[in-house]
Amino acid sequence: MQLSLFTLYTIGLGTLAVAAVMTIWERHFNSERARELTFWTIGYAIMGLGCALLLGRPTLPMVVSQGVTNILIVSGYLLLLAGAMPFVGVRLPRTVLVISCVVGVIWLFVGPLLSYAAWSAVGSFFIAIPCFTLALMLVLNGTTGTTRSWVLASVVFGLHGMVYLARVVVIPFAYSLNQQGVLDSVALFTMFEGVLFSMAAPMALLSLTREESRHLLLRASQTDFLTGLDNRRAFTQRATPVIAAHSADAGSAPLLVLFDLDNFKQINDRYGHESGDQVLTIFARVAKDVLSQEDCVARMGGEEFAALLVGRDLATAQQLLRTIAARFTVEVLAETAVTRHVTFSAGLVAVGTDDTLRSLMTTADRLLYRAKQAGRNRVETELDPPLPGEEETEVPAYPARAATG
Structure with a gap:
């Protein structure tokens, strides 16, 4: 045809x-x-x-x-x-x-x-x-x-x-x-x-x-609805290849931070869940502002957050965390009905050549637990001396531990 x-x-x-x-x-x-x-x-x-x-x-x-x-x-x-x-x-x-x-x-x-x-x-x-x-x-x-x-x-x-x-x-x-x-x-x-x-x-x-x-x-x-940060799934997908590709070059090790807002349950109980949500969103905003776009920041669940810092030494990372802490406290007081100083505790660990994300989270969780036991509102690293009796204290592997508040 x-x-x-x-x-x-x-x-x-x-x-x-x-x-x-x-x-x-x-x-x-x-x-x-x-x-x-x-x-x-x-x-x-x-x-x-x-x-x-x-x-x-x-x-x-x-x-x-x-x-x-x-x-x-x-x-x-x-x-x-x-x-x-x-x-x-x-x-x-x-x-x-x-x-x-x-x-x-x-x-x-x-x-x-x-x-x-x-x-x-x-x-x-x-x-x-x-x-x-x-x-x-x-x-x-x-x-x-x-x-x-x-x-x-x-x-x-x-x-x-x-x-x-x-x-x-x-x-x-x-x-x-x-x-x-x-x-x-x-x-x-x-x-x-x-x-x-x-x-x-x-x-x-x-x-x-x-x-x-x-x-x-x-x-x-892959996004946390409340804060707009990556959720646990996205953080795992982004952080895992970074950790796997890490070399043993001095000073180049990524750093993993595990945050937990202090006494968060008391904030919810006293000021209401709306104020609690505001506190969470303020922390997320401040963390993203202070850290760079190359860093992975995520809400892991509840009042717990994590960040993988790239290209920072330990001293620089600690200074960034102090900046986050100072801004976080000021902005919560300025923008919410909360009248108390809101703080966080954190565990900070450097990525080793044989580490996996799970092993790092377990170590950071142990350091976070130490920061809570030491009085909260502090950052603990592997270089910090252990608390008295900590060697005998068994800390469950992450993520089995419940939030300490």
């Missing part, structure tokens, strides 16, 4: 209609990207309308067949671009919309006056621009997001843009040589590629939203 332009246009209309339905259906389940999905739905619908008008081009006035049709199709591509740009953190500038409207009005009068070659070349150029823009933005920003779907979308739109950029050169050249056979072949190939694009583009764009949703769900499963 030999495909005709009419058949390909009809298939293209069908795939664009399906794309619009699929996208508006996705919108019901993704309220976070409702705006972007709406843009894509309208874009497919407008492009489909433009294709429908092209089917009746021989019987339509020139202002419609060579003016309105191009405006509709190019507008559809611009809407696809506008919907995709927020995924890289930007929005389509209003100036682009204004310029597009002005160019569209001019095109209504100029388009019908052009020859077929000039009309096709200019129309192809305006289709290639948003395609290349979208592909380029995804390529340049792919390292910051869900890159598998970004690569797929950039390839789909990049190849589609190349096809239409080739039309800008090939059609005027073939037209000048009166090669009607070449022109017919180009039209047939373009429409065949357009049908493939109308199937691939919706899949690629929807994959952006779905992979982003999976990424957000994964991040939510």
